Amino acid sequence: MTKKLYLIADLAGSRVAIESGLVESVVHVPDIVPAPMSDPSIAGIFALRSRVLTLIDTQFLVTGVQVPPHKGALAVITEIAGHQYGLLVDKVHDVVAIDTEQAESSITAPSSWARYVTQIANNDGALVMILDTRALVSGQVALAE
């Protein structure tokens, strides 16, 4: 039995899980400064306690529709490859322990999600997609491929 802690959040209307060890905090994003000519998955940059973070429009990655982010939106703060990012989420629920060995291998993530999901797990009877945060910040290569 290997249980790990995951943060359960709503993203583009679906329930996802992010390994809690990767999550630094969840914040309401203050002023967002756009980053022109960047990858469309970049919602902009914002300041958090004297650091500058990059905000990822996760909704765009999944749905392909850019949502203009608003001040006060919720973001999960995580560090990937030495850079700090905020991943926009609709809502955060709870931190729960999920047994990843009990993955639902017969169910695969829908194609629009496939690139960002490592596996599908069972959390108290509800299915959640476990996110690969690294894939979220690698831009929209998936569309180009």
Place this chain on the structure above:
Amino acid sequence: MDDLLDDFIAETRETLESLTNQLVEWERRPDDRALLDSVFRFVHTVKGSCGFLDLPRLLRLSHAAEDVLSAARLGDVAISEQLVTAVLAVIDRIAELTEALETGIAIYDNDSELIAAVLTHVQPEGVFAESLKNTPASDEIINDIAFGEPASPGRSRSVRVSLSLLDKLMSGVSDMVLARNEVSRQLRKAGSSGDLELSFGRLSASVAELRDAVGMMRMQHIDKLFSSLPRLVRDLSIELDKEIDLRIDGSEVEVDREMVEALRDPLTHILRNAADHGIESAEERRAAGKSPVGHISISARQSGNQILIEVVDDGRGINIEKLGKRAIAAKVVTMANWQQMSMRAQLNTIFAPGLSTADKVTSISGRGVGMDVVRSNLQTIGGTIELENNEGTGLKLTLRLPLTLSIIAGLSVRAGDQIFGVARSSVVEMVSASNVNVKFEELGGQKIACIRGKRYPFKPLEDILGIDTRAQSMGESRTLIVMRPAVGATFVLEVAAVIDNEELVVKPGAPLVMANGLFAGTSLPDNGRPMLLLDASGLAAAMGLNAVHQEEVGTPENQADTTPKGPSALLFIATDGRKQAIRLSAIERIEDVDITQIQFVGGRLRLSVDAKLYDLWECEDQAEDRLVNVLKLSDGESSCYLAVREVLDIFSITGDIVPSAQPEQHEGVITVFGEAVELRNIFGFFEESDRRRRKRGVAPLCFIDCADDAQWERTILAPLLTASGYSVSFDRSDEAHAAILLHRDMAKDAAKPDDPRTLHLRNSRHAAPSTIASVYRYDRVGLISAIEEKLAVGA
């Protein structure tokens, strides 16, 4: 044990770095005992540590080298090039193995071959195995140098700190600076009390101090970089069979630690190129009437906030014609383009990818992956490279680098409703778009800005970044920024406004943001809104410019235009309402300062900027909007400010300068746009402050002979002397070399033999009936002139 091993690795690495130079020197001067000793000592230390740490391979290698060197020290073996090469090979292997200890990578074991090569110099081949046993003879010598020479004196104490810890500290401090900025912003918003303001000021000052200290910590002598070069040149000269003499100057210049790493590759490339292509073979050199030995000199110096590194060789230089043929063959330029290009632009094609003028590809260079890599490496650290080609007699490369990587002087500019940062180093000048000297032209859909007759490609920043400009208020006066990216390609960027001028802490942005090449990083200025920093080269690329094409725009006119141009000057309205001019070269920047920064202290108006005080000239009461326009003037060493009412324009001084009747005020009178204008004399602004400063530079030492608790001497006399430009000491050890000795204790004086340096002070205004001449202690003028008299006599 692991700790010991780590220490061993670090220590060996450090010693190796400093040693390579000495090895090369040693080859040149084989009879230099000191060099030989230091090489020997290194090998011996390694040997000792290896035995202790149980590292057999290193032990064998170091032992063999030690044997040869000890024989050389005894004079049993003549030092030859082969010997040095063999010893170097062993030392290289020691370096490899030491690195391998850390990385765990296996190194092929042909040590015995290396050892054999070394030992052939001491013994006939075949018996070298014998020497692997400890020879007592060599150990005796070791004792006399290892213990006979004390550790070099005067070396400052230091501790070894892991790099990651240092990095953590540095990023912590930059975070702290940003946090302080945030607090300062919130304090301003909340409207704070005086007390709070005061303690915040103190915090702020200590944060600034800490930042400076950490900044210093990042600094490293450029020697770290240069020390490996003599070895490189030595190896090259053997490989190429050319004799090359390398001269290094300015090893003590300090640069950012990261810069040293970033420079290593470019500099190696440049040196390889110089040795391979630049320096001719000895016969060719003789035929060209040069000395058969090629010379390469590398010098580093600091100039303002830049580091200049010059690499000069006396080789054949770049053959422009050949370069042109290559460039055309490699389709870098077309034949027609080439012919139109200026000399400089032609020369700059050397930086185009895939180009080389070498006739054949050697193992050293000539694969056409040299100069473009050099340039792009330099660009990434914000540096530039310039060439000065003297065909037939040599090539000079000048690398310009920013002093630090993480904190830059920047401007914030507005495009649409967004704010961006620009490194000030890439900004040449800023002009209002409505200025009479600015005209816009169009050429085949491409917009061109013409500033004072000089044409530049031009684009609004909003267009480059795709920012909506509809929201913008019409009729607003926009600003043109003349930008010069890393390599000579100048262009004009139009922005909605230039907002501020500040020091920016730059951090790298996320790869996804940086991928478009337009940004150089992110920064968090005082207002708390993050800002993207624009990359000048990236912008040029986005405008469809590259360095080669750049120079063509308006070239014929340019040349005709620029040649008769005089020095630039700034036209302004002085605080007394008169139109005046001042030479642009003396102006560091134009600023608006808040009236609260101006104080009348210490007998004159002064301006406090970033906790430093500067002299402020000609500031009259003009407090209607609390902001004062000032010019920051600099003579290269010190700065002062000149208040002005309004800044008008920049122009070139043409025609004669009519001498002024008040030369201390005005350099002369010049004609600007048909109007006679006084050209201010910059000299006067610095004359006074300089006079004060120079005195302090050679401050004569005054020794005050008094009791430890003598209050008058310590609280009144010493500050008076210091303020008058003398240095003061109470330390009896300084008595012997002090220029002036001051006494108040008359009784003691009488007993002492009369020292011509002694100056007696008395407590009463009236001279006591005494044979000793003295000065009343509160007679300031008398005291100072007495000191000056003594000094004059002494001199």
